[in-house]
């Protein structure tokens with residue numbers, strides 16, 4: 022039975038029967054819109070379902086969501102994990118495009134993927150995340166120049182984080198968590214490679230975050246706006262006090278995260294960024310990798326702080342009165 026066959030009567034299982042099957046397997050049957058918080062459907066072994074509240078008609082996403090729903094009903098946790106990992110790898114591949122093109126002011130949609138060395142359009146096999154790199158043994162099919170290891174690493178990181186977030190977060194808050202994760206990965210890479218965080222990344226993310234806050238279960242429009250001012254404002258104060266020690270890109274990145282995560286989660290991200298940035302800075306000085314006047318990319322610290330917050334929120338809340 023194909024994943025697509027789930028909702029078709031011709032398979033012998035009507036939607037009502039499918040719902041009954043879900044119910045019998047101990048899954049809450051609520052069809053509330055994504056993210057009302059209480060609409061999470063769980064199987065007995067704790068697997069939660071993708072696709073809750075999904076109402077789009079984008080064919081590829083529909084196939085992915087239906088496949089996830091089918092696997093959940095079957096209780097096939099292994100295949101569901103593989104599917105989530107594959108979705109994360111595809112997202113990671115898109116992040117790589119952003120990392121390469123945004124600092125150069127290029128469009129992320131056109132032209133189709135090409136080799137940065139010889140600019141030859143890539144073969145469809147080379148586009149398969151992770152697998153393409155392994156098949157090519159890390160070299161371009163056409164010019165044989167080495168492909169940056171950043172490509173498979175970003176894909177693998179996003180794949181693993183997608184699986185971790187899928188199992189750690191409420192389904193309704195998953196989109197916000199994935200956007201916040203994707204944007205910090207791109208920002209960390211462009212900051213380390215070029216010393217900039219492109220406006221083409223952070224400004225659209227910030228505005229999209231404000232719009233999404235009207236529908237998001239994680240934030241309200243008020244919390245989103247407060248997050249922007251808290252995130253951007255606190256780094257702006259540090260930039261002012263340190264005489265330019267904090268870049269404009271970092272300020273806008275933190276504001277964009279505030280728009281997607283809201284005030285409370287942003288407070289955790291700020292706390293961990295300063296903690297990790299402080300430890301990292303002292304470490305770099307002690308090992309004499311950096312001098313006191315050298316500028317240090319701060320976005321990687323924001324990225325790790327973001328991962329810690331999104332994955333460890335419940336754990337942190339159990340041990341800290343400050344955030345909860």
Ligand SMILES: [Zn+2]
Pocket residue numbers: 136137138139140141161162163164165166
């Ligand atoms: Zn090439």
